[in-house]
Amino acid sequence: MSDFDAIDSLLAAVGPEAELPPPHVRRELRERARLSKAQVARALGVSPSTVTAWEGGRDPAGETRTKYAYLLDGLAARFAADATPATPSTAESQAVAQAVAQAPAATDALPLRTAPEEGGGGDGDGDEVETLAAPEPCVLCGHPAGTRVAGFAQHLDPADCQATASVPDKSTAPPARPEIAPPARPEIAPASRPEIAPAGKPSPRAPRTATRPSERSKGPARRAFQEPSGPVDLIGQAVRAALTEHHGDVEAATAALLKRAIPDAMRLLDETRKGARYDIVAHPWIPDILKKQTSRGADQIWEARPKWTRHALPPGKHEVTALDINGAYLSALKTHLPLGQLEHSAGLPHDRRRAGVHLITPPEWEHEDVLPNPIGQRDEPGPLWVTEPTLRLLLRLSGPKHALCAPPEVHESYTSGATENLLEKFRIALKDARDTAIAEDDEVTLEYVKAMYSKFVSTMGESNYNRELYRPDWMHIIRSQAFSNLWLKALKAHDEGLTVVRAMGTDELHVIGDWRRVFPEGRGVTEVKVKDVYIAGTEGEGEE
Numbered sequence: 001m002s003d004f005d006a007i008d009s010l011l012a013a014v015g016p017e018a019e020l021p022p023p024h025v026r027r028e029l030r031e032r033a034r035l036s037k038a039q040v041a042r043a044l045g046v047s048p049s050t051v052t053a054w055e056g057g058r059d060p061a062g063e064t065r066t067k068y069a070y071l072l073d074g075l076a077a078r079f080a081a082d083a084t085p086a087t088p089s090t091a092e093s094q095a096v097a098q099a100v101a102q103a104p105a106a107t108d109a110l111p112l113r114t115a116p117e118e119g120g121g122g123d124g125d126g127d128e129v130e131t132l133a134a135p136e137p138c139v140l141c142g143h144p145a146g147t148r149v150a151g152f153a154q155h156l157d158p159a160d161c162q163a164t165a166s167v168p169d170k171s172t173a174p175p176a177r178p179e180i181a182p183p184a185r186p187e188i189a190p191a192s193r194p195e196i197a198p199a200g201k202p203s204p205r206a207p208r209t210a211t212r213p214s215e216r217s218k219g220p221a222r223r224a225f226q227e228p229s230g231p232v233d234l235i236g237q238a239v240r241a242a243l244t245e246h247h248g249d250v251e252a253a254t255a256a257l258l259k260r261a262i263p264d265a266m267r268l269l270d271e272t273r274k275g276a277r278y279d280i281v282a283h284p285w286i287p288d289i290l291k292k293q294t295s296r297g298a299d300q301i302w303e304a305r306p307k308w309t310r311h312a313l314p315p316g317k318h319e320v321t322a323l324d325i326n327g328a329y330l331s332a333l334k335t336h337l338p339l340g341q342l343e344h345s346a347g348l349p350h351d352r353r354r355a356g357v358h359l360i361t362p363p364e365w366e367h368e369d370v371l372p373n374p375i376g377q378r379d380e381p382g383p384l385w386v387t388e389p390t391l392r393l394l395l396r397l398s399g400p401k402h403a404l405c406a407p408p409e410v411h412e413s414y415t416s417g418a419t420e421n422l423l424e425k426f427r428i429a430l431k432d433a434r435d436t437a438i439a440e441d442d443e444v445t446l447e448y449v450k451a452m453y454s455k456f457v458s459t460m461g462e463s464n465y466n467r468e469l470y471r472p473d474w475m476h477i478i479r480s481q482a483f484s485n486l487w488l489k490a491l492k493a494h495d496e497g498l499t500v501v502r503a504m505g506t507d508e509l510h511v512i513g514d515w516r517r518v519f520p521e522g523r524g525v526t527e528v529k530v531k532d533v534y535i536a537g538t539e540g541e542g543e544e
Contacts, residue, residue, distance in 0.1 A: 047266050261452045338418050
C-alpha cells in the first residue's frame with residue numbers, strides 16, 4: 001500500500017460531522033419545546049453551562065455533536081409536522097395562521113386548530129378527529145373535552161372552549177383579536193400554574209388572558225416554567241455516597257472525592273446559577289494577551305502576587321507571628337467578574353460597572369520599608385497588564401482616604417459588563433459546607449470543599465481538566481483578588497500599629513505585636529489562625 005493509499009484509508013474512515021443549525025435556532029428550538037438547559041444536559045451527558053455555550057456559538061464535537069444534532073433535528077421535524085395540518089382548507093389555514101400569530105408565545109408549541117367544516121363529520125380523516133371514550137383536559141382551556149384533534153384533546157366548537165385566549169372560528173374570524181384585560185395577579189393561585197410536561201406531550205393549562213409581551217414576561221405563568229433557584233445539598237450527598245461506596249474508609253472516600261472535585265464544582269455552579277439575573281459566556285473570544293505565549297509558558301497578565309519581606313526590623317529581638325489567612329481563594333470568589341466577551345477600549349476613564357484586564361503604568365511606591373508594593377515584586381519597569389482587583393486597589397490607595405501613591409495611568413483595556421455577585425451563591429454554598437465540616441470535625445468534607453474551590457479557580461483557564469468553562473480572565477481576576485485581600489490585611493495591621501514583617505502568596509502574613517486585637521482568631525473565612533511563631537532580629541540588626 002502506498003503512502004497515498006494509507007492517507008485515503010484514513011480519510012475514508014473519518015465521517016462527515018453532523019450539521020448543526022445556527023446558535024440562535026438551537027435556543028429557539030429548545031425554548032419552543034419547553035425544555036430546560038438542565039433537561040437537555042442530562043440527556044446528552046453534559047452540564048447546563050455546556051448547553052449555554054452551544055447556544056452561544058460554541059460547537060460540540062464527536063459523539064456528543066451527533067447526539068445534539070439528532071435532538072435538534074427531531075425538534076425541528078416535530079414542529080414542522082405540528083405546523084402542517086393533514087388536509088386543511090384555505091380558509092382554515094388562514095384562520096390558524098392568524099391565531100398562531102396573535103396567541104401568546106407560551107402556546108407556540110401547541111397545535112391550535114379550528115372547528116371542522118360543516119357537514120364534514122366529527123371524525124373525518126381530513127381533520128384527524130377522534131372521539132374519546134372518556135373526556136380529557138382540553139389543551140387550550142383545561143376543561144374536559146370529548147374529542148382529540150391531531151392527537152391533542154380539544155373542543156371542536158370554540159363556543160364550548162372556555163379558554164380566554166380561544167382560536168377564532170374561521171367563518172367569523174375578525175381581523176384582530178380583541179384585547180382582554182389580564183386578571184389581578186393575586187387571583188392566580190400557585191395551584192393553577194401548569195406543570196411541565198414531557199417533550200411533545202402538552203399539559204393541561206389554566207385559562208389564559210391575552211397580554212402584551214412585556215406583561216407576559218412578568219407574570220406568574222412565565223415563572224412557572226423556571227427551575228427552582230438555590231442549590232440542593234450536593235456536597236453532603238457526594239460525601240455520604242463516597243463513604244458508603246468505600247465502606248466508611250475515610251482515606252479512600254477522600255481520594256475519590258478529590259478526583260471528582262472539578263466536575264462536582266461545575267455541577268454546583270450550575271445549581272447555584274438557576275434563576276440568576278445574568279447570563280454568562282462560558283467560552284468567549286479571548287484576546288492574545290490572555291493566551292499562553294508558548295505551550296508551557298504564561299500569558300501577559302500580571303497578577304500582583306506579593307512576595308515581600310521587610311528590609312529591617314526595629315532594634316532588638318521580637319516575637320513574630322506567622323498568620324494563616326483562611327479560605328483565601330474562597331473569599332476571592334466575591335470579586336468583579338466580566339459577564340460576556342471582553343471588548344477593547346483605549347483612552348477611556350475606568351468604569352466601575354465593567355471589569356477585565358488593563359494595560360497600566362503603575363505609580364511609584366515609596367513605602368517599601370513598611371508595606372509591600374501593591375503590584376508585587378516586579379523587576380522590569382514600564383507598562384504592564386493587570387487585572388481588575390489590582391487596578392481598583394491602586395485607585396483606592398491613590399484616593400484622598402489613603403493618598404499613598406499617585407493614580408495609575410491606564411492606556412487600554414479589555415472589559416465587559418460586570419457584577420461582584422456572579423459567584424456569590426456558589427461561594428456561600430461552599431462556605432456553609434466548610435463551616436459545617438469544621439463544626440462537626442469532618443475532615444472528608446473539609447478536604448473535598450477545599451479541592452472544589454481551589455481546582456475550580458486553577459482549571460478555568462487553559463486546562464484539559466475543565467472544558468466546560470474557558471475564562472482565563474476570571475482565573476487571573478480571582479487570584480489577584482486573593483492577593484489584594486492579603487495586601488489590605490497588611491495595610492490594616494500597619495494602620496493598627498502592628499509591624500508587618502512579611503506578606504507571601506495568598507494567605508501568609510507575618511506581624512509583630514498584639515494581632516488578636518486586630519484580627520479574630522479561628523478557622524472561619526473571616527478569621528485567621530497561627531501558622532508559626534518565631535524570634536527575629538538582634539540588637540541593631542535586621543531579621544535573622
